[in-house]
Amino acid sequence: MKAAVLKEFGSPLSVEQVPDPALGTGEVVVDVVAAPVLPYAAEVFSGERRYPLTLPVTPGAGAIGVVRACGPDATRLAPGDWVLCDPTIRSRDGALTPDITLQGLSARGEGGLLLQRHYGQGSFAERLLIPTENAVPLGPIDPADAGRWLGLTLCLVPYGGFLAGGLRPGETALVSGATGNFGGAAVAVALAMGAARVVAPGRNEHALAELRRRFGDRVATVRLTGDADADSARMAAQGPVDLVLDILPPAAGPAPVRAAAMAVREGGRVVLMGGVGMLDGAELALPYRWLMRGNVTVRGQWMYPREAPPRLIALARAGLLDLTHFEVTEFTLDDARDAVAHAAEKSAPFHLTVIRPDQ
Template identity: 80%
Template sequence: MKAAVLTEFGSPLSMKRVPEPVLGSGEVVVDVVAAPVLPYAAEVFAGARRYLLTLPVTPGAGAVGRVRACGPDATKLAPGDWVLCDPTVRARDDALTPDITLQGLSARGEGGLLLQRHFGQGSFAERLLVPTENAVPLGPLDPAEAGRWSALCLCLVPYGGLLAGGLQPGETVLVSGATGNFGGAAVAVALAMGAARVIAPGRNERALAALERRFGERAGTVRLTGDADQDRERMVAAAGGAPVDLVLDLLPPQAGTVPVRAAAMTVRERGRVVLMGGVGMLGGDDLALPYPWLMRNSVTVRGQWMYPRDAPVRLAALARSGLLDLGRFDVTEFTLDDAPAAVAHAAEHAEPFHLTVIRP
């Protein structure tokens, strides 16, 4: 089959013929119809993100496609079914702390690299091998809409953070990094889950204006100045008198700790702060939060990488119900042969609700 292959960090993707995936028990082979391209994929392929990724590799994290073949243990999936291919692959020999690899993207530690040996190849290919539990049924789809449904791969990340933070209907959420690709998705997902209002701080005025147009008064935008105290006051004011119940940080590695700290300290007494971004991953200062403030206000701070196993099923149901409107995403599609151009396009269009997709 044909696939885009990264042979070494810093080199462009090349089109190659690679072996067909070999189906085994507990696995599904999927014909890839639409594979989303991450806005920072070019940074990963250049080696700038320092991700654990065994080369050569077919990259691509997640896809929407149709089941080609199922292993003997599949009881509900059948050839031809539309599925979301969840890229978060978990080892099956430790239910408590499973090793994890992000298919076609990265791994967590040595155990994740071991898992990558079998499930490392990603979705920039005609076909994809996934664990059975990672093939999430989507129901009937218009093939022309497959690219839009691949936005679920993007939305899954902030969904995991909002689940970790225990978001309840009617609460106020602050999304740190709201003008980024994942941050914009977080605004949409939080509102779909019943948030009364989402505070969206950022420096990109065009992206902030776009959020206002899409969500109206339910999205309170704040232009950051870089002054931590002033920015914190502006974010609190944008909540319109309501307490900030939950802060979700999705800032990238290039951001410093100052905006993370300012956002976190807007949260109310007994509020929750969830850290999902990349701040500090490439060096720099660590995040410092005041011990007395945390203790006396009973604030919960937790890190969250990705999402629980059942999140893809639950998120797909949100989209099917119409609560999460995938029609908000503007989709630009490329052929597999144009994968390098798709990667460049994704980097140039990293604002909220811009989705770059490869259609093999």
Template identity: 75%
Template sequence: MKAAVLEEFGKPLSVCEVPAPELGTGEVLVDVVAAGVLPYAAEVFRGERNYLLTLPVVPGAGAVGRVRATGPDATRLEPGDWVLCDPTIRSRDDALTPDITLQGLSARGDGGVFLQRRFGHGSYAEQVLVPTENAIPLGPVEPADAGRWAALTVCLVPYGGLLAADLRPGETVLVSGATGNFGGAAVAVALAMGAACVVAPGRNETALADLERRFGARVRTVRLTGDDDTERLRRAAPGPIDVVLDLLPPSAGTAPVRAAAMTVREYGRVVLMGGVGMLGGDDLALPYPWLMRNNITLRGQWLAPRTANASLIALARAGLLDLDQFAVTEFGLADITAALDHAAGTTTRFALTVVRP
């Protein structure tokens, strides 16, 4: 089969013939129809993010495709079914603290690297092999719309954070990093889940205006200045802020994270799932007395639980999460370099770069 291969960090991906995956028990082989390209993918492949990734590798985290074959333990999936391929792969021999690899992109610790021996290769290929539980039924999909359904992989990240925050209908959410790729998706997902209001801070006035245009009065934007941001964020909300979700990238400092976190009400919840500090710099400092006396729940969250896939698909099927918000630009596998450049150069929210092998 044809695949894009990363031979070494800093070297362009090469498109070549590689052996097709061999199906085993507990696995599903999927014909890839559309695979999203992350805006920072090129940074990973250049080695700038220091992600754990065993080379050579077929990159690509997540895909939409059709089942080619299943193992003997699959009781419902059948060849031809449309599925969403969840790239978060967990070991099966420790239910409490499983090792995790993010297929085609990264891993957590030595156990995650070990998982890459079987599930390292990702979706920039004609076929991808995933554990059975990572092939989630999508229902009927028009082939031309497969790229838009690939936006679920982006939405799944903030959805995992909002589930971790136990977001309830009618609550107010502050999305720190709302003008970014995952942050913009978080605004859409929070509203789809029933948030009454989303407070969206940022420095890019054009991006903030775009969020207001897309979502109307349920989104309250605030331009960050570094001067009394916490109080101005509080005033922007129609009432107490129940949940803060941080999705800021590694390039951001800790000051906007702290300003956002400290807006949350007494008994409020703060979820951290961005990249701040991953490239060095100051650690996040939150006041112990404030956390304790206000009964604040502070939680870190990496990615989303496996069960989140089905309910996120249901939100999209119901029309609550509008995937038509995403402007999709598609490339063939042979144009993978152009796809990476396009993704890296896209600064607007709800813009998705897709490879169609």
């Protein structure tokens, strides 16, 4: 089969013939119809992000595709089914703390690297091997819309954060990083989950205006000035803020994360999903006394629980999560390099760069 291969960090992707995946028990082979290209894919492939990734590798995290073949233990999936390929692969021999690899992208610890030995090859390919539980049924879709359904892979990350924070209908959520690619998706997800209001801070006035245009009065935008105390007060004034989700990238630094976190109400929750300190930058510091006397809960969340993908699909099927917000730009597999460059250039909210191996 044809695949895009990263042989060394800093080298361009090469499109070549690689062996077809070999199906085993507990596995599914999927014909990839659409694969997402992350806005920061170029940073991963250059080595700048220092993600644990065993080379050579076919990159690509997640896909929309059609089941080609199932292992003998599959009881509901069948060839021809449309599925979302969940890239968060968990070990099966660690129920309390499973090792995790993000297929075609990264890994957590030594156990995650062990998983990469078998499930490391990602979705920039004609076919993809995944565990049976990672093939999530979509139901019938129009093949022409496969790229737009990849909006689910973007939304799943903040959805995991809101699940971790226990976001309830009628609450006010604050998305730290709302003008970014994942942040814009977070705004849409919070509203789909029933948030009465979403506070959206940022420096990009055009992106803030675009959020207001898309979602109306349920989104309260706040232009950040860089004065942490003043920014925090202006964000808090849009509340009371029940839950803060931080999803800022590493380059943002800890200052805006701290300002957003401290806008939460007494008894509120803060969920950290961003990249502060990831590239040896300054770490986040929060006041002990403020946390204790304010009864504030702070927790980290990496990705999402196993049950998140089918639940998010249900939100989209019900029309609560509107995937038509996403603008899709498609590339063939042969043009994978161009797709990576385009994704970096078009990293604004609701832009999807997609590789279509079926074309």
